[in-house]
Amino acid sequence: MSGLTPEAIIQALGALVGERGLLVGADMAAYEQGARYGAGQALCVVRPADVQEVQAVVRWCVEHGVHLVPQGANTGLVGASTPDASGTQIVLSTSRLRGLCEVDVANRSVTVDAGVTLQELNEQLEPHGLWFPIDLGANPTVGGMVAANTGGTRLIRYGDVRHNLLALQAVLLEPAGELLDMGRALRKDNTGPDLKQLFVGTSGAGAVLTRATLEVHVRPSQSATALVVPTSDDAVLQLLQALERDLGDYLSAFEGLSGNAMQAAIDHVPNLRNPFAPEPAPDFAILIELEAASSKAYTGLDLQEALNAFLQDQFEQTIENAVIGNGHELWHLRHSISEGARALGKPIAFDVSVPRSQIMAFCRAARAVVAAEFPFLHVVDFGHIADGGVHFNVIWRNDASQPYDAAAVQALRDRIYAMVVQQFAGSYSAEHGVGPHNSAYYHRYTTPTALQLAQGLRRLVDPRQLCGSVDFGSAPQS
C-alpha cells in the first residue's frame, strides 16, 4: 500500500479519469456488492473512458502499490469482481469501454470493447443473421465473459468463450500499463505460445482486459424443444447417446431438472405453469433443444417433427413421458429454478462438473450424502447433462428443522467438493470460475507443482499481485 491518504489516491485517480470517471461514497454501492457473493468496500471506483485511461490508471496503481479489482457488469457468482472489506482496493470498471463493436461479416467475427454487454453485442450481430451463442441467466460484459470463460446452457454445441476467442487485448501490470495485443482475427494461427490463454478463465487476475475478437455464428432458423421423463437414471445417458447419434448435428441443450427443482419454480414463480399438469412434476426431467441454422428450402428438415419421431422410438426404451412444448415456456421453467429455490430459503450453491458418463451416479451419490448426513437440508439440483456440469444446489429452507448454521454449511461444502474432486474426477468450479468465495478449494485441490507454475505465471504479468481479487499462486488463504 502506498502511504498516500485515501483522499490523495482519489484525487490522483480523478485527475486521470475525470469527474465522470470517478465514483465515491454511496455511488459505489452497486460496484461493492457481488451478484451472489462478495460484499466489500472500495476506496473508489474508476471508470476509464478508453484504453489510454486504463493504461494511465494501471501505471499509477503499480507505481503507488494500489490494488485494483477489474469489474465488468459485476454478474459473476464467486465474488471475483468486488473489492475486499479493507477499503483500500479500487474497482476498475470497464463499463465505459464501449467504443468499438466492429462486425466482419465475411470473417464471421467481431472485435469488441470489453465493456460491451452480451445483449448489446447480440443486438449488433442480429441484422447480419449472426449471434454470439453463449446462453446464461445474466447479461455480462465481454471482458467479464473472457475472465470467467463463460459456458452456459449451449456449450455442447458452441463451446465456451475460450473456444470462440480469436484475439484479446489486455493492459498488463508488468510492464506497468503496457498494452498487449494477443492474437488476430484468425482461426488458424500457431505462432508460439498462445499468450491470450493466460487471461481466459482467471477471474480478472493479473491484467485488465480491454478488447476481444470473437468468432460468431449463424443464427438458427428453426429449433425444437421437448421436456422428457426418463425411465431411469441409466436411461438418461442412453438417451443422450442416442440423441447425439441420431440428431447430434442439431443438439444445443440437454438440461437435467430434478423434481425438487421444477417444484420450487412451479410453486414460487408467478405465472409459471406445471407442464405436466394435472400430473405432478416427475422426479426428473430433461429439457432437450435442437437448433438448425440451415434453410428448410434445401434440407426439407422439420426439426420438431424429427425430434418427435425420435422420441416416439425412445418410448419405453429410455423415456416414459414427453411434453412437446412451446420452447419459451419450457425454457422459462428451466430459467426460473434459481428464483424458485431462493424463495425456499438460503441456497448453498455447487457449480460442479464430472465426466458426463458419471453425472447421474454423482447426483445420486450426492443426494444420498445430503439425506444421510444433512437431513435438514433440501436438494434442488439441475444441470447441463451433456457437458457434465451440475448445479447441485442445496437449500437451507426457511422452515428447516434446524436454524441456519455456518459451520454445517462449511461441512457440506467440504463434503460435496471432496466427492466431486476425489471420487468422481470432477471439478469444484465448472463454469463460475474461482473467486474469493471458493479460492480455499483452489488451494486445497491444486497440486504443489501446478500451484508453483501458477505463481510463476502471475509474477510474470503482475509481480506485486495488485490486479484482481484472487491470487492463484499464493500460499493457501485461510
Add this chain to the structure above:
Amino acid sequence: MSGLTPEAIIQALGALVGERGLLVGADMAAYEQGARYGAGQALCVVRPADVQEVQAVVRWCVEHGVHLVPQGANTGLVGASTPDASGTQIVLSTSRLRGLCEVDVANRSVTVDAGVTLQELNEQLEPHGLWFPIDLGANPTVGGMVAANTGGTRLIRYGDVRHNLLALQAVLLEPAGELLDMGRALRKDNTGPDLKQLFVGTSGAGAVLTRATLEVHVRPSQSATALVVPTSDDAVLQLLQALERDLGDYLSAFEGLSGNAMQAAIDHVPNLRNPFAPEPAPDFAILIELEAASSKAYTGLDLQEALNAFLQDQFEQTIENAVIGNGHELWHLRHSISEGARALGKPIAFDVSVPRSQIMAFCRAARAVVAAEFPFLHVVDFGHIADGGVHFNVIWRNDASQPYDAAAVQALRDRIYAMVVQQFAGSYSAEHGVGPHNSAYYHRYTTPTALQLAQGLRRLVDPRQLCGSVDFGSAPQS
C-alpha cells in the same frame, strides 16, 4: 553441455531405457531428417517405454545439461522435431508410449498415450461410431498433434486440437522430471489458469507431452461433395456466406484450389483424372464437403440432394460450373497437389492465414507480387478458405529461367510474410507452428512485450532451455 563424452551419455541413457530403447549410428537416420525441413545429427535416440522412463531421462538430461528434442511421428513441417547439426542433442522419441487408449463412450472422450498415432486412435474409436476428426495429409502421433495444435481441412466444423483437448499430461524440466497432470476429462472446468494451454502449439518446447484426453465426435453417416467454379474472386466469399447461412450445420470443408495447383496434380500424379475433362482445369475451383452425423430415418435429409439444390440456385450468381462428384475422387485431387507440385521442382512453402474476408484479396496480391518481382517462379496455391488458411506455395521449377538461388528464396519469404503480417493482418504460420525453419519470423513479428512474456513462460518450466528445438523467449537467432 555436460562435459561428459558422447559415449558416457549414451551409456547412461541406455541404462535408463534399456537396449530396446536406445538407437545410435545408422539406426537414427529416420529420426534425424524431418518430413520437409530439418536435417541434423543426434547424439543418440532414446525411446522410453513408459512415462517413468521419460521422467528418468528428463531428470538425467537436466542434471547433466543435455539437450533433448521430443519427437512423435516426425511428420511436422517446420523442423521442430529433429536435432540440430551439432551432434550434441538427443532425440526423445515418444513412439513407444502407446500403452493407453481408453475410450469413455458416454463421455465422448478418449485418454491416450502420446505415441499413439491418429490412425490408430481412429481405429480404436471406429467400433463406437466415434472419430477424432482432424484431417491432414500425414499420420502424426497424439503428442505431436498437441505440440503442433494440428488444424487440417475440417477445422471449420470441428476446430483444431486445442478445441478438443480436455486434459494433458507432461513431464517438466523444472522441477526436473516432474509429472504434471493438467485438466481432467471435463468439458466445463474453470479452476484457475488453464496450464495445459502453455504446451499446445509450442512445438515441443519446455516439456515432454506424455498423455492427452481428447473430446471425440460422432462419425458422420452421410456426406456430400462438389467441385465448383466461382464466377469471380468476390463470388467465393459470397458463396461461402450463402453456404453457411443455408447449409451451415453441415459444412465440413471449403477448400480453394488454384488452376496451377489442380494442373500440377493432374499432370504428375498417376491415375488422377481431370474432373473437368474434356475442358481444361479452370483458374480456380472450390471443393465443398458437407457431413451429417444424424440419422436420415429422422431427418429425411439427403445431403447430396440438398447441396445440389443449393448449387442450382447459386448458378449464375456465384458459380458457373460444378462437378458433382465422387467424394473420394475429388479429395484425391485435393490431396495430390503437394505431390504434383514437388514433381515440378523445389517447393517454397507458405503456410499462412488471413481473416477469411481478406483471403481472395491476399491471394490476388501475393500472386501479383510473384509475377512482378519473381517472374521466374510458379505459384501453386491452395487453401482452406473457410478458416482463412492458405498454402501459398511457390515452385522453383526444374525448367525455370533462372537457376535455384537461396538468396532469391529468402527475399521471397521476407516479401510474402511481410505482406501477410503487415498488410493483411495475418499469420506467418497458420497450422504448421514454429520451428527452426521459420523461427526467424517469430522473432521478427513478435512484439518485445510478448517476447518477454514468452521468455518468462519458458523459464518457468525449462529454465536452461534444454527441451525442444525452438526457443520462443530468446533473442533472435540469426
